[in-house]
Every structure is written in structure tokens, then in C-alpha cells.
Amino acid sequence: MAAMSHSQIDAAGLSVELRRGGQGAPLIVIHGELGMPGWLDSFARLSEQYDVIVPSLPGYGRSTRPDWIMGVHDLAAWVTWFARDLDIRTPANVIGCSLGGWVAAELATVAPQFFNKLVLVGAMGIKPDRGEIFDYFLDSGPTGLRRAFYRPEESAEYARFWGRDWTPEEADLVEQHREMTCRIAWKPYMHSLTLRHLLAGVRTPTLLVWGREDAITPLRVGEIYAQAIPRARLATIEQCGHMPEMEKPDEFTALVRNFFGP
Amino acid sequence: MTRQFFYFSEMGYNAYPLEAAEKYGYTSLMFPNSIFEPEKARDLWQMFLREHEHASAMGFDGSVCNEHHNNVLSMQESVNISAAVISQRIKGTIALIGNPLPIHDNPVRVAEEIAMLDLISGGRIISGFVRGTGVEQLSTNANPAYNRERFEEAFELIKKTWTVPGPFRWEGKHYHLRVVNPWQLPLQKPHPPIWAAGILSPETIRWAAKQRITYLVLGSALNATAACRDIYHEVARQDGWQPEARHLGYLIHTCVMDTDDEAYEMGKHHYGGASVIGRRGGAAASALTAGTGSAGVTSGGPHPEWMAPPGYMSKQAKTGDMAKERRTSEGSYEEAVRAGLIVTGSPKTVIQKFKHIIDRTDPGYLTFWAREGKKPHAATMRGIELLGREVIPALREHQSALVTGKEVTPWPQ
Numbered sequence: 001m002a003a004m005s006h007s008q009i010d011a012a013g014l015s016v017e018l019r020r021g022g023q024g025a026p027l028i029v030i031h032g033e034l035g036m037p038g039w040l041d042s043f044a045r046l047s048e049q050y051d052v053i054v055p056s057l058p059g060y061g062r063s064t065r066p067d068w069i070m071g072v073h074d075l076a077a078w079v080t081w082f083a084r085d086l087d088i089r090t091p092a093n094v095i096g097c098s099l100g101g102w103v104a105a106e107l108a109t110v111a112p113q114f115f116n117k118l119v120l121v122g123a124m125g126i127k128p129d130r131g132e133i134f135d136y137f138l139d140s141g142p143t144g145l146r147r148a149f150y151r152p153e154e155s156a157e158y159a160r161f162w163g164r165d166w167t168p169e170e171a172d173l174v175e176q177h178r179e180m181t182c183r184i185a186w187k188p189y190m191h192s193l194t195l196r197h198l199l200a201g202v203r204t205p206t207l208l209v210w211g212r213e214d215a216i217t218p219l220r221v222g223e224i225y226a227q228a229i230p231r232a233r234l235a236t237i238e239q240c241g242h243m244p245e246m247e248k249p250d251e252f253t254a255l256v257r258n259f260f261g262p
Numbered sequence: 263m264t265r266q267f268f269y270f271s272e273m274g275y276n277a278y279p280l281e282a283a284e285k286y287g288y289t290s291l292m293f294p295n296s297i298f299e300p301e302k303a304r305d306l307w308q309m310f311l312r313e314h315e316h317a318s319a320m321g322f323d324g325s326v327c328n329e330h331h332n333n334v335l336s337m338q339e340s341v342n343i344s345a346a347v348i349s350q351r352i353k354g355t356i357a358l359i360g361n362p363l364p365i366h367d368n369p370v371r372v373a374e375e376i377a378m379l380d381l382i383s384g385g386r387i388i389s390g391f392v393r394g395t396g397v398e399q400l401s402t403n404a405n406p407a408y409n410r411e412r413f414e415e416a417f418e419l420i421k422k423t424w425t426v427p428g429p430f431r432w433e434g435k436h437y438h439l440r441v442v443n444p445w446q447l448p449l450q451k452p453h454p455p456i457w458a459a460g461i462l463s464p465e466t467i468r469w470a471a472k473q474r475i476t477y478l479v480l481g482s483a484l485n486a487t488a489a490c491r492d493i494y495h496e497v498a499r500q501d502g503w504q505p506e507a508r509h510l511g512y513l514i515h516t517c518v519m520d521t522d523d524e525a526y527e528m529g530k531h532h533y534g535g536a537s538v539i540g541r542r543g544g545a546a547a548s549a550l551t552a553g554t555g556s557a558g559v560t561s562g563g564p565h566p567e568w569m570a571p572p573g574y575m576s577k578q579a580k581t582g583d584m585a586k587e588r589r590t591s592e593g594s595y596e597e598a599v600r601a602g603l604i605v606t607g608s609p610k611t612v613i614q615k616f617k618h619i620i621d622r623t624d625p626g627y628l629t630f631w632a633r634e635g636k637k638p639h640a641a642t643m644r645g646i647e648l649l650g651r652e653v654i655p656a657l658r659e660h661q662s663a664l665v666t667g668k669e670v671t672p673w674p675q
Contacts, residue, residue: 138292138400140567178572182407 004039004047008062011055012081017062019054022047025116026088027260029054030079032098032243033124033136033181033190034145035061035173037161042249046256050093055082057100059180061173071184072099072125072192076107080114091116093260097245098122098217099185102192105225108206109198117260118206120225121252122217122242124190131218133190137182141174150213150241157246190217199228206232207259209252211240265626267654268357269317269646270326270513271633272336273310273344277302290333290397291568303337309639310337315351316643317632320650324355324386326513326629329362329394332401342375349383356383357627359459359478359513360390363420364412365402370442372416373423380448387450390457390478391417393466396569407573410465412436417473424453457511462486464493465576471497471505478511481631484602487512488622507662508626512619515604516630518648519641522607526599528645529606531637533595607674609652616653617660617671624662 004021011018019039027050029036029043036056043052057075059065069075083090093116096104101123108115124133136144145152145162152158166174206229210222219236226234237244237251244252278297283289314325325348329341338344341358349356356379361372380387393413399406415434419442422430428443448454458470459478470477471494479487491510498505517529598604605615616628630649633642663670 137406137571138567172577175572179407182405182572186405186407187403 004044006039011085012078014058014064014066015062016064016082017056019043020052022050022052024050025260026051026053026092028079028083028088028092028094030094030096030100030103031057031060032100032122033177033185034098034148034243035177040246040249041157042245042253042256045249045253049257049262050260053086053088057103057180059183060177065180069184072103072106075103075184076110079103079107080111083114090114093117093119095119095121095245095256096123098242099124099181099190101125102185102190102195105195105199105202106192108202108204109195112202112204115204118204119209119256119259120206120222121209121244122211122214123208123221123225124185124217125192125195126221126224126228127188127191128218128220128224130220133218133221134216135189136178136216137186141171141178144178144216145174147215148242149247150211150215150239151247155247157249196224196228199225200230202229203231204229205259207255208232208234209244209255210234210236211242211244211247212236212238213240214242216242265507265620265628265658266323266355267649267657268324268326268355268627268629269314269322269649270328270359270629270631271310271313272328272330272631273306273338274635275303275306275334275337276636277306278334288568290335291400293332293334306337310633311347311351313633313639313642313646314348317646317650318352318354320647321654322354322646322650324357324388325352326357326359328359329398331365331398333397342372342379345379345387346382349379349386355386355388357388357457357629358390359457359480360392362392362394362398363416364409365394365398365404366416367437368439369416369419369437370423370439370444373420374444374446376420376454377424377444377446377448380450380454381446385449385454387448387454388457389454390459391420392459393463393574396567396571396574399571399574400568405573406571408436409574414469421453421456424448459511459513462490463575467493468497470494471509472501474498474503474505474509476509476511476627478513478627478629479625480513481515482603483598484619484622487625491623506626507624507665510623510625511627511629512623512625513629513631514602514619515634516612516632516645516649517604517606517637518609518612518632518645518653520608520644520648522611525606525608525612525645528637528641529599529604530595531635532604532631533598602673609648609656611674612649612653613656614671614674616657618673620657620660621663621670624664628657 006019046052056063058069101120102125149155149158208222208225210219222234226232237248240248327344329338330336345356345358376389415436429441432439457476457478460466461480479490515532517525519525
């Protein structure tokens with residue numbers, strides 16, 4: 001398995017926490033509102049084939065938080081700046097998870113040249129016409145994390161990162177991520193009123209990956225994305241919650257490999 | 263300045279069935295309003311307003327009103343409406359503690375309403391500003407992560423509205439107004455006295471000291487209040503000025519009855535432990551809510567996540583020395599009385615307790631939180647009478663040991 005480097009670098013105006021491993025075509029991962037707890041098993045597998053690049057977004061993990069970032073568009077623009085600073089060859093393959101899926105979708109509407117292919121996983125950004133996006137802020141950090149899994153107690157990744165007593169630093173990190181998410185996605189909560197309309201202009205081949213039992217972003221959101229983006233396909237994973245990249249690494253990496261190709 | 267003595271009541275909706283609170287485990291934010299009974303609230307309003315009138319007639323210098331949302335804790339969903347009504351029922355000062363600035367998208371509207379109040383009341387308004395609790399942010403959809411930024415920017419805008427001739431334009435970070443030029447301005451010049459009220463948030467205390475405005479300690483125990491005063495004075499010392507008594511306000515649960523025993527029993531209405539929720543075995547719901555839940559049935563059940571949504575509280579506020587002070591004030595009713603979180607007793611006992619409190623903290627404004635929970639109206643009226651007729655006159659002449667250098671009056675055994 002390819003080695004992963006975990007470093008703190010200066011890029012795109014910030015000090016950025018970066019995890020990167022593997023060789024091949026670049027694959028940029030934009031993480032979600034729960035941050036990136038480590039080098040996921042699914043990333044390790046994908047790094048056998050791709051150069052997997054996982055920055056912590058501004059205000060998440062150990063990346064610094066500039067006060068001027070107040071919205072998803074700011075994050076989207078920042079991602080392009082980051083890619084330029086790292087000389088990442090574009091168009092690139094991109095995976096956006098949850099809030100990061102919303103960031104990637106917004107980016108696809110304004111910067112199609114950035115993308116080769118796009119995978120959106122349990123993406124935020126659209127208000128479903130049935131059901132609602134789970135409101136993390138009426139409940140605790142631990143509750144939200146558990147809810148993001150269909151069966152947290154059966155997930156090796158949940159056990160590895162969150163399924164034990166947290167150190168004070170780990171608890172602080174969860175709160176830091178919640179605060180940063182508040183700063184950018186408080187109102188309208190976790191969705192845009194324009195994105196759905198703009199997606200019709202996206203030509204990027206897009207794979208939507210959804211856990212059938214996603215209790216954070218209802219599967220209905222994936223269906224709306226699939227209808228809105230002309231070259232999109234929706235793939236669902238059974239007995240899986242909001243984070244297929246953690247809960248079902250086998251199915252997730254197979255879908256992604258198959259879609260991105262060699 | 264002569265020390266002033268105010269009357270306070272949250273005017274909470276105490277008529278809900280306790281079984282409902284037990285069922286839900288909380289009495290705020292999402293406590294279903296299908297439980298609310300308008301006829302009961304109508305009667306409560308009239309009773310609470312009579313109590314304010316009585317305090318004024320008995321010699322209190324003024325009344326204090328407040329604002330909360332989605333909460334049985336207080337029926338005052340607009341502090342400015344409370345103040346408008348009370349101003350027509352009492353003779354003295356009306357202190358608002360206050361307008362929760364971050365929940366407003368147009369702070370100039372707040373400036374306008376306070377100017378109206380000041381004009382209508384003939385200059386009897388004290389304008390307190392608060393950040394609002396976590397529940398206020400959630401119930402009004404005000405982003406908790408920008409709570410402090412919005413508070414400070416709104417404060418600057420309101421102060422400018424009152425002191426700089428309009429029209430002017432405001433293009434800030436959170437507030438944007440083409441034309442600031444409200445027709446009515448306050449009667450008091452340069453503006454009504456401004457207070458900042460808080461529950462031991464060290465950042466707010468330091469900020470208030472920087473602004474040289476009164477910091478009002480809300481219902482905290484004596485040691486914590488003394489610590490607030492120390493922080494305030496230290497900031498002032500660094501800035502090269504000496505605060506006066508008027509820079510500190512202290513709002514404290516007070517239950518006076520004719521005898522110590524009677525007051526001790528009646529004082530239980532001021533204590534969350536008397537309610538069926540909010541505490542389990544005497545412990546507060548969480549460290550975040552500790553020190554905030556001392557009041558009776560109407561504030562017995564904050565949900566910890568709602569009191570401190572993400573970004574609302576700094577890490578320092580959660581874990582620093584003040585957080586420890588909050589926790590020390592928690593415990594049984596007996597401990598709350600011992601720690602001075604709730605002052606009970608006959609007039610003689612209470613006079614001695616407040617002399618001790620004044621000796622330790624020298625607040626320019628002492629506010630008696632003298633009605634709470636399901637305390638009967640008759641007992642509330644009697645307590646107000648004893649405070650007004652016996653306690654306040656005895657305390658007016660008392661100079662703080664912090665000023666005289668004399669020994670601190672001992673706390674009665």
C-alpha cells in the first residue's frame with residue numbers, strides 16, 4: 001500500500017493540514033462538515049491507483065481559519081487556489097463528501113475546466129422536497145457523528161476514529177468543526193437557493209454516491225442532483241449511512257475506481 | 263452616586279404542568295407551545311405587573327425587565343414592550359437587561375425603540391445589552407458563531423446612532439444600512455446609561471470594562487461576582503482609570519419573609535432543585551449550563567446543546583476560572599443559600615447578608631430577583647414590602663468596606 005504523508009504546508013494564504021498518498025492521476029478529496037479524522041481506509045486503497053490529495057479545509061483540522069471565509073463559495077474558490085499553489089494538474093478527478101460535495105458542486109457550476117470527473121457523496125447544497133437535512137446544531141457533536149453512520153458500532157472506521165472516549169483535544173476538534181460549519185452554512189441551512197438551477201449547465205461526468213440509509217442528507221437530495229446534472233448517475237449503497245467512504249470502504253472504492261477508471 | 267435598589271422578576275410562565283416538563287426533559291426552545299394557555303398567561307401578566315407597581319410604591323428605585331424566547335423562563339419576548347408597559351406603572355427607573363443585540367438584523371430599530379422609551383418615560387431608561395442565551399440564537403436563527411461579532415458591531419452602531427448626527431451610512435461586516443437617521447433620539451444625553459449583562463463570561467466583562475460601561479452580574483454566587491469585579495478593575499487599571507460603584511450591578515435571588523424559617527422555605531421557589539427537571543441528584547445538566555439554572559420551575563430545564571450552540575461560547579469561557587466559579591455555585595438548595603446564590607431570611611438576617619455582599623463587591627446597582635417560580639402572590643407582595651420598607655432603607659446608609667477600609671460585615675451564621 002502506498003505511503004501517506006501527513007504535513008502542514010503553507011498554501012492558498014493559509015497554513016494547511018494536508019494528507020497525501022499514492023501515485024497516478026491526481027484525485028482531490030473535499031471533506032465534509034465533520035472534518036477529516038485521518039487517512040481513511042478507502043483513501044489508502046485509492047492511493048494504490050491515484051495521487052490522493054486530502055487537505056483540511058480552512059477552519060477544519062489543523063488548517064487555520066481566516067475570518068473572511070463566510071460561505072460555501074469562499075471555500076470553492078479557495079480549493080482552486082490551493083490546487084494552483086500545489087501545481088495539481090487539472091482537469092482533475094474530485095470527490096466531494098457532504099458539505100464538501102456542495103463545495104464541489106458549486107465549483108463545477110463556475111469552473112468546469114477544473115474537473116475531469118466528479119463524485120458527490122451524500123452531498124449537501126440542495127433542499128429536498130421530501131424530508132429534511134438533519135440539523136446538527138440542535139444536537140450534540142457525538143450525536144451527529146453517530147447519526148452519520150447506519151450502524152456505527154459495526155463500522156471499523158467509526159471505531160478507529162470516534163468510537164471510544166475522546167481526549168479533550170479530540171472533543172475540541174469536533175466543536176471546532178461544528179463552529180466552522182456554522183460560520184459557512186447556518187442560513188439557509190446546508191443548502192443554496194440557486195445551486196439546483198445552475199447544475200443544469202454542468203457538463204462534468206458526475207457520479208452520485210449515497211448511503212440508502214443516509215439520515216443526514218436524505219437520499220432524495222441525491223435523486224434531485226441526478227435529475228439536475230445532465231451527465232450524472234446515482235449509485236446507492238445498501239445498509240449504509242451518510243458516510244459511505246467510512247462505513248462501506250469496499251463498495252465505495254469499487255464504485256469510485258470503476259467511475260474514474262485507470 | 264447613591265446605591266440604587268431595583269426589583270426584578272423574569273415574569274415566567276409558571277402555569278405549565280410539571281409532568282410535561284418531566285416528559286420532555288426541557289422547558290425551552292422545543293417545549294411544545296400547545297401547552298401554553300393564553301388565559302393563564304393573561305392573569306399572570308396582571309399579577310406580575312401588580313408586583314412591579316407594589317415594588318415602586320414600597321420604595322424601590324426602579325424595576326428591571328428582560329427578554330427571552332421560546333421559553334417558560336420568561337414571558338417577556340420583547341424587553342422593550344415590557345419596559346413600555348412597566349414605565350407607565352412605576353415611578354422610578356426602568357432598566358432593560360436587556361436587548362439581545364445579535365438576534366436583530368437591524369440594530370437601528372433597537373436604537374429607535376429605546377429612544378422612544380426614554381422619551382415616553384421622561385428619561386427613566388437604562389439600556390442594557392446582552393448577547394442572548396444559546397436558546398435565543400436558535401429560536402431567532404441568529405448565527406451563534408458570529409454572536410460576539412454581531413453584539414459588538416450592533417453596539418457600535420447603536421451608540422453612533424445616538425451620538426452622531428444623521429444621516430450617515432453604515433457598511434459593516436454584519437450590518438449594512440444606506441441611511442441611518444432615525445427621527446427620535448433619546449432624552450438622556452449623550453444617551454441612556456448602557457449596561458452589559460452576563461453570566462460570568464470573562465470576555466464580556468473585559469469588553470464592558472474597555473467600554474467603561476456597567477457590567478451587571480446575573481444571578482451568580484458571591485465569590486464569582488467578586489471575581490468579576492476583580493477582572494473589571496484589572497482591565498480598568500491597565501487602561502489607567504478607576505471604576506466607581508456604578509460600574510458594577512448585581513442581580514441576586516432574594517427571598518425575604520418575616521422569619522428566617524419562612525424565608526428559607528419560600529426561597530425554594532427560587533431554586534431549580536425544587537423543580538422536577540434540570541437537575542439530577544443535585545447536579546446541573548452539564549458544565550456548560552452550570553451556574554445558569556438556579557431559578558425555580560420556570561428555568562429548571564435547559565438542554566445543554568441549546569444553551570451553548572457551536573461558537574457561542576469561547577473555549578476560555580467553558581473551561582477557564584469562571585467556569586470553575588460557576589460549578590462551585592452548584593449543588594443543593596442548602597449550598598446555594600450558603601454560597602449566597604440565593605439570599606434568604608428575615609429582614610434582619612437579609613440586611614446583614616447584603617451588608618456582607620456590599621462590603622465584598624460594592625455594586626452601584628443592587629437588583630433583588632424577588633419573585634420566581636410558583637411563589638404565591640401574597641408571599642411575593644409581603645417580601646417586596648419587607649425589602650422596600652426595611653431592607654433597602656438599612657442598606658442605603660451602608661458604605662462598602664472596599665471604600666471605607668473597615669472590616670467586612672460577617673455573613674450571619
